[in-house]
Amino acid sequence: MIPFPEGLPRTPRARPARRPSRAPAHAPDATLLVVGLMSGTSMDGIDAALIETDGETVAGIGPHLTVPYDDAFRARIRALLGRTSLDDADGRRLHRDLALRHADAVRGLLAGATVTPDLIGFHGHTLWHDPVARLTVQAGDPAQLASELGIPVVADLRQADIAAGGEGAPLAPVYHAALAAPLERPLAVLNVGGVANVTWIGKRGVDDLVAFDTGPGNAPLDDWVARHTGQACDQDGRLAAAGRLDEARLLTLMDHPYFARPAPKSLDRRDFDHVPGVLEGLSAADGATTLVAFICAAVVQAAAHMPVPPTRWLVTGGGRHNPVLMETLAGWLEAPVAPVEAVGWDGDALEAQAFAFMAARFRRQLPITFPGTTGAPFPMVGGRLYQP
Incomplete structure (x- = not known):
């Protein structure tokens, strides 16, 4: 696990009031x-x-x-x-x-x-x-x-x-809510793909949703690894496990204006194209460690946009295969963290x-x-x- 940076606040903003969805009711239909x-x-x-x-x-x-x-x-x-x-x-x-x-x-x-x-x-x-x-x-x-x-x-x-x-965006929350119907809520479903997004699901399911892109996902990390090693990704988090976090550069990355915007909000894959410049001069391993920390820090900041803290976090997307990322999320978030397979999802x-x-x-x-x-x-x- 990457140590939590002292200069990074966990909940920098007051949690906003939730806007109800008021989805219309429909009679059941054939599957x-x-x-x-x-x-x-x-x-x-x-x-x-x-x-x-x-x-x-x-x-x-x-x-x-x-x-x-x-x-x-x-x-x-x-x-x-x-x-x-x-x-x-x-x-x-x-x-x-x-x-x-x-x-x-x-x-x-x-x-x-x-x-x-x-x-x-x-x-x-x-x-x-x-x-x-x-x-x-x-x-x-x-x-x-x-x-x-x-x-x-x-x-x-x-x-x-x-x-x-x-x-x-994101669009998947309505499906997350359907799958989560039998689970204890409030619940957060975190998708770490190229961009990362989260769905907060309250007790009323589809009528009780907050969702948004949290920040970078695997895209900047994959690009960094490809540039420095020629590999498509950091397989099993081995590169990140061998590096050290550069806290100063992480705080620079977290100063991006996106993180100050209220939710709902969404990103394009290229919104973090400036990342290689911020990390210039780091070793391949230190850059990978810092990028994993960047993904996780953005998720920690995302908790500030949730009406109440989730009882657990379920992680989907390719990021859940990175042990360093999963261990860091588990150490930094103030609730249990598990891959979605823990509740029978794929x-x-x-x-x-x-x-x-x-x-x-x-x-x-x-x-x-x-x-x-x-x-x-x-x-x-x-x-x-x-x-x-």
Whole structure:
């Protein structure tokens, strides 16, 4: 575990009053078989998962599949990060090729299966996310995906929220709330992907949510490790375990204006592109240790935005595989910390399952974003249906 820096306050701001979600009630409906698809900010690959759901409860969990991106395709995505349009030749090509790769992932997921999904929930890959400009850009052509598979596709899940003045992220909280229904609450679900986000779930479930991006996730750490070692990530946290925290540089990183903003709030992967400059001159190991501390310090600060402290923290996303990160969170947070597998969830499938769940909610016209999760003016239905 990394020692907690003395200069870093645990709760620097008063906890804000919570805005109620007031989600409308709906009668139960038949369940659907839905495949969810996710290509995350870490650019690892495509996650595909099958669930059975009515959009309010999860009746069954099916198989899950991860299809890694090869280095060349990952480089193509990286080259287009920051694009606000897909109108040029490179953008159109990536838009098409991402859809084709997602179609192959669905075929792989369903190989040998005796069922045909009713619906696909498709996120695509975010190239640019700027809620202030009311713009979020995801590559991956949903119309082509629907045509390839012969299955209706629900996509464009962020756009309505962004257009209404919401943050458009995070989206998974509504699924976290459904899974957490039988658990003791209040509960925090922390997703450490390329960007990290948290869902605080109160006693009233979907009507009692606060969510936001906490700060950096694995993206700056992965970039640092790749630059200094040529490896894709800090496997098993070995590099961070060998280094020492540079507290002064951590405090400089935590001085970023994002952390002073009230929640709900969200980030783009490139919002922390300044990190390598702050860490310049550190050894590979010391930089990795300091970046793990940066992820964890941002999570500690996030507790200030929660209405009351959670009884426990459940961690999903790739970050839960880093022992140094998990040990540091457990030492710094004032509640038990465990991977989501501790309650029977699959952290490798969770985000893909969430997009399947949101597609089912779209079919029933149930909201997926709320004032407490994105700052939307009211609970909002999100998505657009693409028929084969």
